[in-house]
Amino acid sequence: MHRSTATWLTIAVLLVLVLMTTATEEGRRNLPQVALLLLALGAIAAAVYVVGKSRERALSLEARRRDLRFSAKDPFATLREPFDLMRRTAGKAGHVANVCWGSWHELQVRAFDYEYTRGENSVRRYSCVMVAIPGGCRRSRSSPRTGSAGSPITSA
Helix, strand or coil, rough: CCHHHHHHHHHHHHHHHHHCCCHHHHHHHHHHHHHHHHHHHHHHHHHHHHHCCCHHHHHHHHHHHHHCCCEECCCHHHHHHCCHHHHHHHCCCCCEEEEEEEEECCCCEEEEEEEEECCCCCCCEEEEEEECCCCCCEEEEEECCCCCCCCCEEEC
């Protein structure tokens, strides 16, 4: 589930709980405790939002400093690219954000954040870079190291 969807769903559930709580006399007596709980949850949600926005802002400034373009949302449909990480995680609710692109040292580059859901409560996040290599090259694939003898780049 996308983070903003989860946030709105949480807010809706909390509002329903508040309405249910105030429906009874005992619930109305406990309203100050419920309000305090909602305030604490709101503060946590605000902190998560600010942290996400500060990363977005930092990446936007860095892109500008390096004469690259920036978008908080993916303008390229990057999930459809023949990128090994996307293929391995296909169907796992992937999401691309904070995309920087343009020419850097005479190469066309695209950097982005990628996250996908793995299991019910597990989210994996990656910072990725794609580079267009002039003249092309053999198809290659990056993979995690498996130990000191493992290689991060293997030919396919």
